[in-house]
Structure formats: C-alpha cells, structure tokens
Amino acid sequence: MSNTRQADAVSAWRAPILFLILVALFVAEGSFRNALFSGSWNTALAILNMGLISAVMALGVNMQWGYAGLFNAGVVGFLALGGLAPVLVSTAPVQGAWEAGGPRVLLALAVGLGTLALAAQVWKRMSGLLRVPALIAVLVLGFVLYRWLFDPAVMAIEANNSAAAGNIGGLGWPVLLSWPVGALFAAAAAWGVGKVALGLRSDYLAIATLGIGEIIVAIMRNEEWLSRGVKNFSGIPRPVPYELDLQGNPDFVARAAEWGLSPALASGIWVKLLYAGLFGAVLLALILLAELALKSPWGRMMRAIRDNETAAEAMGKNVTRRHLQIFVIGSGVIGLAGAMMVTLDGLLSPNSFNPLRYTFLIWVMVIVGGSGNNWGAALGAILIWFLWIKAEVWGPEFMRLVTGPIPEGALRDHLLGSAPHMRFIALGLVLLLMLRFAPRGLVPEK
Amino acid sequence: MAEPYLSATAMRGGYGKADILNNCTLTVDGGQIAVIVGPNGAGKSTAMKAVFGMLNLREGKVTLAGEDITHLTPQERVRKGMGFVPQTHNIFPTMTVEENLEMGAYIREDDFRDTMAQVYDLFPAVADKRKQYAGELSGGQRQQVAVGRALMTKPSLLMLDEPTAGVSPIVMDELFDRIIEVARTGISILMVEQNARQALEIADIGYVLVQGANRYTDTGQALLADPEVRRTFLGG
Amino acid sequence: MIQVHDLHKHFGGFCAVDGASLTIEQGSITGLIGPNGAGKSTLFNVIAGVLKPTAGRVTMAGEDITGLPPHELFHKGLLRTFQLAHEFSSMTVRENLMMVPGGQCGETLLNTWLRRGRIRQEERELRKKADEVLEFLTISHLTHEKAGNLSGGQKKLLELGRTMMVDARIVFLDEVGAGVNRTLLGTIGDAIVRLNKERGYTFCVIEHDMDFIGRLCDPVIVMAAGKVLAQGSADSIMKNEAVIEAYLGTGLKNKVAAEVAEEAAFGESHGAQPGLGAEAGRGGDGKPAGDI
Amino acid sequence: MDVLNALVAILNFVVIPAASYGAQLALGALGVTLIYGILRFSNFAHGDTMAFGAAMVILITWGLQAIGISLGPLPTALLALPFGIAVTALFTLGTDRAVYRFYRSKRSAPIILVMASVGVMFIMNGLTRLIIGVDEIRFDDGARFVITVQQFRAWTGLSEGLSLRVSQVLTLVVTALACWALFRFLNRSRAGKAMRAYSDNEDLALLSGIDPERVVRLTWIIATALAVTAGTLYGLDKSFKVFNYFQILLPIFAAAIVGGLGNPLGAVAGGFIVAFSEVAVTYPWRKIATYLGFQPDGLLQLLSTEYKFAVSFVILIVVLLFRPTGLFRGKSV
Amino acid sequence: EEIKMGISLGLTGPLESISPAMQKGAELAMKEVSDSGKLLDGSTVTPVVADNTCIDAAASVAAVTRLVTAEGVKGVMGGMCSGETIASLEQVGVPQGVVMISPSATSPALSTIDDKGFFFRTSPSDARQGDVMADIVLERGINSVAVTYTNNDYGKGLADSFADAYKAKGGTVTVVSAHDDGKADYSAEVAALAAAGGEALVVAGYADQGGSGIIQGSLDTGAFETFVLPDGMVNNVLAEKFGAQLETSFGQNPSAEGEGHDKFDTLAKEAGFDGTSAYAGESYDASALMLLAMQAAKSSDPKVYKDKVMEVANEPGEKIYPGELAKALELLAAGQDVDYVGATSVELIEPGESAGVYREVDFKGGKLNVVGFR
C-alpha cells in the first residue's frame, strides 16, 4: 500500500534556533558554575574541539548514508587509518629504522598489492576449469614471497630500540600536511574496499564494512613497525604552540594579565581557540563544498540512486561508479577527521579505536542530527558529543537527586556507588527523547 | 427503502492538510456490483482506503449493514466481513503463493481448502506456481494472487482496486465472470476500474469520481450510454 | 533495430524465456503481447541489461549488446519503463524528470564547485523541458509533489514521462497502460505515434489492452510460455486461433449466459458469442476514434 | 594410537570448543535474526537484553539457592530461566510500548529504529550494572563436567585428554531445539505465518485481519526468550560479566548476517561459521603434525590469534561476495 | 582551605570492575588526611571523581580538563590506563601544571615522557617485572613456557621484557601470543597455546578479564596446569574462582614487605572494600604521596609541591605505613623527614616511578600465599 509517510513541514528557523541553543549550551558550560555546568572555558573549548572533529566524521558518514544510502559500519577503521598519517608524516625519523628494513618493507607491500591485483586480473580474464587453481596459485605464491620479504624486515625494525621506538618512524614534515595525507590513506583503503564490497545491500554491507573496520584496527594494533601498535605513539607534533612555551613567553603572560587571566589558564584557552579555529575552518569548508555539490544535479543524481537503484541505472546513471565515488570521498573525510583527532590528542592509541565509540556514536550523531542534511549532521555531532561528555557529570548528579529521599543504608550506598553507570542511562534517555521529538533528525533533510 | 449494505456518505479527508476526498459518497447494496471510474489521481483509491478505515476521515460516515463502522480499525472491519485488494503492494512477496492465499483465510476458522481449490481453478496460471514466492511472479500473476487472497476471506463485501490492471484479456474475462458469480451469491462488490467499459457493463451502479467528488452516478449501462462520460472518462 | 537470437532465461529450473527469437524493425511500433507469465517482462529485462541471459544474444543495430549494463544501454539510446512503477519516491515529480538526461555538466563533482553558471543555465533548460512533459501528461499540478505520494496511475505517467526527457532511439514500454485512464491512454498513444513519426523513435510496447495494441502497433508479436507464438499485423493476430485460445479468450461466459437467459429479448449488441471474433468480444462497439 | 591422539587433540581444542561457542553465537543470532525478520531492524539492544535477562536469572537463582532448591547435576539457573524470561519479556514489551511503537506508527526508516535500539541498549546496560554491579559473577552449580580430561585419559590410556562440560552440552542441545522449533513455528504455525506476513507487508497483513500489535508482542516475547536463554547459557559456560555481553554483540551480528538475516537456519549456520573460523584458522598444527610423524620447525600456524576476529570477518566477507544476502538468502530492507 | 583532589579512573569501560576499589583506596587516604585536620593548618581534602573510560583518550582529556580547570583540583590521582594517561598528561596535566600520580599505568613509555616533573606513578614500569618473573620461573625449574598477554601496552611490554629476560637466562619460550580483553570466547587462544606447548603458561593479563578466561579454558581442556601470574593476575578473586585448580601456580606482584600491606588491608576492610583488589593500595599511596608532598612543601600549589614528592617517598626519614598519615603530617610540619612506605612499599626511582618490590606468591591449597619478596 502506498506509504503514508508525510514530510512534516519543518520551519526554516529550526536550524538557526538549534544552533543558537548549542551556542548557549557552550556559553553556559564556559561561564556558569553549578551542578550541570562546569563554568570553565577550558572545558567548554575542549568539548567543542572534539565536537568539531566529530562533526567532520559525521559529515563523512552523512555523505555515505545521507546522500547515497551506503551503510558504512567501519567508520572506526577509516578513522584509524587517517590517524596513522600524523605519525608517519610528521614525527621525527627513527634512527636506524629505515636502514634496518625500510626499503624491504616497501618492496614487500608492493609485492602484496601486486599479488592482489594479479589475482583480480586472473579472476576477471580467465574462465573455465583453470580459473580457481590459477587464482589460488597466484595468491599462495604471492603470500609466500610477501612473507619472505616482509617478516625479516619487520623483525629488524621492531628490534630497533624496541622500548622507545621499534617503528619505522616519520618523515618529520609539518603536521598539517598529514591531514590531507590521512584523508588519502582512508580514501585509498575505501577504494579497495568499495571495489569488493559495494555490491552488498544495506545491512550486509554494514557487516562487511564493520569487519573491515575491525581488520584495519587489528592491523594497526599488531603491526608494531608501523606505529608501535598497542604500545601507543605519543608526542605527535602540534600545529599550534605549546602551553608551556606560551607561559614562558613574557608577551603572552602580559597579555593574559590584561585580561585578568592566569598564564596557565590563558595559554590553555588560547591553544584551544587556535585548534577550534583550524577545525572550524576545515568543517566549514567541507560543509560549503558538500552543500554546493548536494544542491546541484550531482546531488539530485545521488538522491535518485539512493531512492531506487534499478531505476537510476535504467536512466543511465552508473550506480556502481557513483557508489564508489561517494564511498571514497566519505571515507576520505572520515580519514581527515582521524588525522585531526590524533593531532589534537597528540597520541595514537590503536586500542582506543573501538566501534562503539567511533562507529556507532558517530552514527547516532548523524541520525539524531538529520541524515541527508550537512548542517544537521554537524549539529548532531557537536550536540551528541557535548552530551556524551556531560553525561559523565549529569548521570551521577541525577542519581544524587533520585537517591535524596532514600534513607541511608545499603540500597542507597549501592545506588550511589553505581552512579557512574548512570552515564549510560542518561545518554540513552537523552538519545531516545531526541529521537522521539525529532524522529527524522533535528534538522531533517528537506 | 431499506438502507444499502454499505454506505459511505459525505466523506472528506486526505493524507496531509489538503483534502483529497470532497464530499464523496459511495453505496452498494447486497449482491450489487458497484464500479468507480475516474481519471488518474481523482481519489478513487483514496476513497477505497477511506471506506476501509485506512485513512482518517474529517467528515462523513461509513455504515455496513446498518451498523456505524466509521471508527473501527481495518482489522476489525475485516472481521465484519469486508475484504480489500489494494492497488499496489497487494501480495506478501516472500511468502509462497499458497501461503498468500492462506493469509487471506487468516480469520476463517473453518476448512478453507474448498475455497482454495476454487481460486486455483479460477487462476490456473498461479495454480502451477503455488510453491513459488509471490515476489517472483509476473505482474499479472501477482494481481491474480492478490484477488485470490481476497476471495479466500469469503467476505460479504469485496473491495477491489483495479483488479484487472496488467492481467491478460482472457483472465480479465474470467475475473469479471467470477465477480458476477460472486455477486450473485449475495456478496456486494465495490471496485475501481480503468478497464471501465468492460467493468461498467457488468456494474449495477457506477460512480464517476473527479477530484474527490461524485461527478456522475448512475447504472452502469446508463453511464456507458452517456456520450459525455464516454468521451471524457472512458476513452471514447 | 533490435534482434534477439534464441534467448533463454532460466530462474532456477524454470525457463521464463525459452528460446525466443524476434526482430524489432527500425522505426516500427512493435507490440508484444501474451498471457501473464509468458516471459515478456523477463525478455525486456534481459534486453535492457537488468537480467543476464542464460543463453542467447541480443544485438542493437548490428552491435552486440548482450549483457551490457543498463546505464550503458541508456547512453546508446535504449530506454525502458518498468511494469511496477520505479519512481524516485523522495524526490519531487519535476526532479524525477530532470535527473534523466545523461551527461549533465553538473553531474561531475568538480563542476559543481567550479562551473556554477553553466549548471544554472543547464538547469533552466531542463526545467523547461520537464514542465513541458508534465503539461503533456496532465500532471503539471503535481510538479512539486513527492513522487512517492502519487496515485498508481500517476506513477505510470511519470514513468512514461522520463522516457520523453531525452532523445531515444528505441523505447521499451512495459504496460504503460495498466492503471492509466483510457482517455489519457489515448493521448499517450497519440504521443507515441507522434514521437515515432516525427522523431523516428522505435517502440516496443507490452500491453494487455487490445484496443491500444490494435490502434498503434504493427507488427504484433505474441509470446507464450517463453516462446514466440505468432507474429503479424494486429488484425491477423486477433484472428489467430492459437492466440485467441492462449490469450484473448472469448468474452464473458457468465454475462453471456445470463443475457441469454434473462435478457435475450433485448438483443444485447455487445455480448460476444463464443467463437465470435475477439474484437467483438472485447466490447467491439466504440472503436477508438483516431482523434481525441 | 598417535592418529587417535591427534584426533582427540583436534576434538578437544578445536571441535568441541568451537561447536559450543558457535552454538552460543547461534542462539544469540536467532533472536537478532527474528527481530530483523519480523520488525525489520537490527536490534543493538540484544546483547544487553541477554545481559539483563541473565542478571534476572542470577537473582532468581540466588533466591532459589537460598531456599534450598536445586536441580541435581544440572545448574539451578535452568529452573530460574522461565522466571527470568518472564521478567525480561515484561521489560522488553515495555520498551516496545515506550519506544519502538511510536516509530512503527510513524513508519520511520529502519535506521531510526536501529538508533532507538542504541538508546535502549545504553539504558539496559546502565540498568543491569545498577542492579547487579559490574563484577564477574559465577552462578553455575551442579556438575561442571560430563567428562574431564583426567577421566578421559584414565579411561582410554591416551596421552591427549578430552573434556566435555555440562554447559557445552546444554548449549548445543538447546540451540538445536530452539532452531528447530523456531523454524517449525515460522513456517508451519498460523501465528508464525502471520508474523512473516506482517514482516512482508504490514498493510496487507492488516487487511487479512492480522492484529499487528499481537504479532509484535509475540515477536518480542520469543526474541526475549531466546536472548535470555542465550545469555544464561553463556553466563553458565563462561561466567557473567556485563561488559562481555556488549562485546559478544558483534560476532552475533556477524553470525546472523552471514547466514542470511531473517532465517533461523542461517543464524545457526552463521554462528558455527564464525566460531569455527576463529578457532580453526588460527590453530597451530604442529602438535597434530608431530603425532602424524612430521617434525616441523615452526608452529604451522596460518595466522596468529591476534587476527582471529579479522579472519572470521574475512571469511564472512568472502561468503557475502558469493552470496550477497547470506548463505540462506536472507532478507534485506 | 578546602583542597580538592581529582580522581580519574575508568569507572565505566573495560576495567570498570577494579575501579571502585581503587577509588575507595584513594578516597580513604584523603579522608584520613582530612579528618586528621593537620594538613596545611587544618585544610580539608575533598575528592572529585571523573570517569575517564580507560580507553577513550578524548573523553579522558575532557574529564581531566574538567577536574583541573573547572573543579580546580590541586592534583590528580590517575589516570588508569597508559594511553589515556599519556593523553591527559600531555593535554592537561603538564600544560596546566597539575601533578598526576597514576596508580596503575605501567607502560615503559611513561618513563621517557617529557612530564616537566608533574608525573609520578606508584606502580613500577613493566620492564623490571619481566626480569623478576624470569628469575622466579627458572628457579622453580621450569625451562619452557608459553606466554600470552593482554593486547595492550601493559601486556605487550611485560611479555616482551619477560621473554627477553627468560631467553637470556636460558629458558625456552614456545610462543608469545596476545589475547584481547572482553572477548566472548578464548578457545582459539587456548588451542594455539596448547598446541605450542610448554611446562607452564605465563598469563600477562588481568584477573577479571581475558586472563581468567584463558586460565578457565586451559584448565577445562587440560592444556596447562601451571600458570605463572604477574601483577595483574595476582588477586584473591582468582584464588576464589579457581581454588585448588591453581595448586601448582605461582606469581609475583609489586607489594610491600608485609606490614604496610596488611595494615592497608585492615583499613580497607573497616572502610568496607577489598584491599587486595588490584591497584587499590597503589591508589591509596598515590593520594597520600600528593598530600604529604603538599605538607612538606607547605603549599598546595602543584608547581611547588611536585618537587617534594620524591623526597617524602624515599629515605631518609621515618617509615610511614597506612593509617599513619596523621603522624607523617605532624613530622613534616615539624620539618622532619619521612619515608613513605604505604600499602605497596613505595620507593620512587627516577623518573618518578616505583622501584618495585615484588612479593612472590603461590596458590597452594587454593589460597593466595606469600612465599617471599625480591
């Protein structure tokens, strides 16, 4: 039967008002000190910075899902790949690592990729009985050759000063350069993944990408030579000054005093403001480009493909190519966000890349914000991130409220002791409430 | 005059803000065949849905056998003896043909194998495919399954939204034949048709709907004979 | 124009198309009829690249197009409509039409950032064209409606409208008439004839409305059980015994019986007698007039 | 003799553990696949339904133990299971009413329901932690082993041992029964067919006189029963820990999908595929080779266990490439 | 003055089950000091707790930022896991000039980090434990072992350092393989370890995580009977869980020689929590150290008291055990030296981490028995 889904008319004022509310939340966080808000600009800006990065991630997911209906559940993998870039591009070279086996690793990787390419060709070109054996032969030979080249080189690199380094090292270039490189890493991986998996439908694509995300993270955890694996890589250079340098700079200290701020406080705020400027600029540029594309025939074509692939195909649109295109671009944006995030953290910790946090939370952001709408996705991202962080405080606070009337005793102690877990309940409730009152997202697609 | 078996009077309503139905009235007597015709988008399907309670009416009243059913849910109406074949999405695609028919007989407690045999008799083309998923059938075959499903209900009022769309002439004739036969057993039929000439021929009463309102109402023969109706609605 | 050589399409063990061979002449309006499940839509889908044939070959103007994907066929000038409407449901009716033409400048991502002016101009032209088509299909009041909200028949019209947005060489119409008002169908028929005459489109039309087929199509190909059963002019086909038996049938038995019993005295004019010509059986009076 | 030893080693370390793990996944996947098949969304709260249900069962088990009721060699938890199911089903029916029904009536896209289920997941997760805490809890009583390694060695005189736990046998049996029953129910019974009809075409189901709310309720109850059973058996086998139930969600989804969503047989097949690929692909064959008379240098391990999850996903992707909607041709929205 | 002290732990997340005891340990020390009324002329100490989730660096940074900039804490007892600790230290601790003492981040990477003197830890770097463990294993006459480690910086670092030391001393390592925490099943890992063989299995993991899963699987399938258990595994819970099945197993963890540890245990019992829970003692010590350093520096300013931390922790001076914080405050106020021993025999070596006294334990009779110290 015809679907009676109705496009509720959404007021044009909705988006601006919601953004104003968001600004108000951050201002409250920065300036009021009470049970709900911390009254610290440092905190507010710290949340904002990660919120902006989340918005970039959400934008990437929104491109894939909102524009083209591709269910990418491997966000965390592309994010991690992007995060690899700052380590490989901007950290200082490791003494002796390259000599230990750099060229050989590169050669091995080339052999590995070559094997895959050859296998693909064999599969495409050959037919008949020999096809499968030939494929297997190519793969096995390639794998053996690859391991033969790869293993000793990796051992040598990892043995090189393994407590402090053990990795191949970076190029020592400016860290900002690693952002586009991160995007490239993720995009390249997405190209390969897309070639293979994009034929799958909705949830099947989701689980395939989920798997790929897990695989990428597993590789980053276990391949120590790449970025020290689970041993974490810290001390990634920054594109902005260090707080301690600022605190040691008399000019800055004087300027801070003018504002009536202590040097530590002022330096924290200033550095975060600089980051916010960088991230905000990237975010706005991306939104601008995305909006231009979406409001043109290209966007119309993507929506058509999302609505009905068979018909779009019959109307001359190369659905496979378009899917690949948007998948690569979306993943590139996610990779960019990954590089930005690692730059902000100054740390690459592959163990922290878990799907709940970096895949599903991002999805929540997109859906709550309004999939298909760039502003919506960005809004959702910043808002959800704000709540995710504030739930840490609001959950226990709520618990204190609830347990107030309960008499002293074991039950009350138990409940108060479990207060941290209210974080989940609070977050879940907020999520459900938002979905309830704006089921198509806060700023839905027009 | 006794009240008609089904009477839907002065219906007004639609999907969103704008009304699709404007004071539309449809009545069918017991054992009668009523046919609704009209241009595309006139609100024929909407009127059917309204009669079946799948649309909120702003105004109007629906009675069945004298009982006011305006506020009943569709599944309650099914239990009151109404059967409906929608225009689109009228089969269960991942169930087999046989299961589709069984679902038609869902509310029946008695043995329905007879009815099923009759349906297969009527549509031999789908009888061959009883173990196949309905979603794999051709357009016309689906339509036959859809009508078959409604027949399985043994309704006292059968509502058909373009039952013959996409079926071959021979099956269409069979179908109309069967509809006449069904009507003779005292079952009322309300159907929308674009194969209007054939349909009006067998109709006891015909409605021409334009923009959600009754334009002409008369016996089928009279409508067929009206040159104005023929020209503007029946394709000459 | 299109030649189909011994085409087979199997679903599991079932042969939906079972060795069909046929030719669609350049410039013709070829009708394709046959009982439900004869394999007509499947044949269309194979030609249009949606399904891969199990065996057999399809050529278009001498060029082998077997198994080419639909989007490539589109660019070769082969268009088709779907039996079950495939609208882009969350887009407006106008957008549904505007997305059709291929090779739009604004479909390239880079251009959407760099060549705004060109795109704006192109869009203006497309919009005009789309509005003309909507006007023609009598659904211009729905220009801004979401296609998903259209009525069954309106969706069919939209389906047809899409094929009118570009210059096609051959158009496959899968039951455009089902669910479309007969008066409008007449108009559509005229349009098909006009496109055929003026622009030289070739048409292949699946339809169960024999009036429509009879008025438009020459030749008519009849399929049954996956094979070609007969081929010829509309008139000859409608007199073909095998076709009558498999497809056309002989009219309303019940009605006839009833009339014989109750209303014989009135001498019903359109009650077809068994064995009479199929045309008569299909409500022979009121053959469509050429003009509407 | 050595051949026998090799066989026993494989049985003990690969076949039996993988089979019981596979059955655990399968049981979870059955619930996921049912919700997907009928209500048409991926229920992320399923893992936490398992945890919540298991927590309920534990509480009731403690209660039973306190009043001195037990089941002999079988764990007391089995006795508590029906009550746990009942309590949890009430809860899930409540969430359906409070959360999902609204989106159904609005005909929201499945993804919205998925996100709502993420919200429910957070809440259930928090509740479970509130109620029973985050510590590891063991609640298996009764006999732990059907046969232990020492017993086996003593009986057979082989140098390799073999062990079989009660919980493993229980899980396998219950999974087989549940799969069979669910399959029969969906394909044969009237209510089951009504459920499938509803999932196919909601409006038409309405027109056939099927009460949609009843179908939905039934679906939740069955899915909850499956989830609680799965959660309890898993907890009996491994021990109960809230955090782990979220972790098991991913392999469960993988299992449901590789088998084909909406198909009970698929869920079971998927569970075993995931489990066996994890265990078998990373198994070092050296010991076996030694028994068979070879003296290999290395471990003869294809890939190290760090990559076990990755391996199972690679296999999953390969399966999907050849069968895009899973082994048993599942649904896709 | 009301002095606020931050506690940053993974109250939710993979280590959520050991966090509560750590939090209680830390709060115990603060309460003790606060109640004594002797800190900096009667200042009170208020703990402020933040949940750093243990694995999410961004969330951890946000949480610690809140502690420092909004709550204005004078020191942070935390972080918990190494990665998250590094991030919050580099992003917040150092730039904002706040002392952080981690009870449990044992990654060797933290030894070399540029902390400007603001970071300490009351647990030793894993590099040392590997060496000690290798000695113990060899002394028990076990010459070949399989090693499994939890796949993070702690496990990896410990396993590597153990394997290196063990091989250097003449042992054979049949396999070193990782296991992930919180996985649904460990059959694959157990199968691989069993196939590799060895007289014992070294489990460098966590007692309430994958570590116990591995042990469970090994016992059930008869793969190993003897387990070598480093600090993350030495725990009463483990003894309760496996009981007599651990008869032949042994291990070591950093711990005080008797007295301090026992005293802490008693204190914990009185306060209603398990003092033997992993890192509970270290948490107590971490908080105590900061407060004592304040007293020694006569200032609650972290930039000032950071230089006193090493002083109060090490000789010379009077030994201070748990429950004697009041005494220590008095001594310090009087300008005398103290040597804080605490619950875990704190002895800080450069660059501000515990030297690590290890107690050797075994599980004879299904109980955790201390058999010696090294």
Ligand SMILES: Nc1ncnc2c1ncn2[C@@H]1O[C@H](COP(=O)(O)OP(=O)(O)OP(=O)(O)O)[C@@H](O)[C@H]1O
């Ligand atoms: N995916 C499929 N799987 C199995 N059988 C199929 C499938 N698609 C079509 N069929 C079968 O192939 C036959 C031909 O179908 P097709 O749609 O081509 O018929 P048609 O000639 O277009 O009929 P109609 O006039 O009813 O549209 C039918 O019997 C149908 O059941």
Ligand SMILES: Nc1ncnc2c1ncn2[C@@H]1O[C@H](COP(=O)(O)OP(=O)(O)OP(=O)(O)O)[C@@H](O)[C@H]1O
């Ligand atoms: N779900 C819907 N939401 C909004 N408008 C709708 C919806 N369905 C139909 N309409 C509008 O209602 C009007 C009447 O539709 P309806 O389906 O009743 O027409 P119909 O008379 O059955 O036409 P047809 O002969 O083409 O089937 C149409 O203009 C259509 O655009």
Ligand SMILES: [Mg+2]
């Ligand atoms: Mg209609």
Ligand SMILES: [Mg+2]
């Ligand atoms: Mg067809």
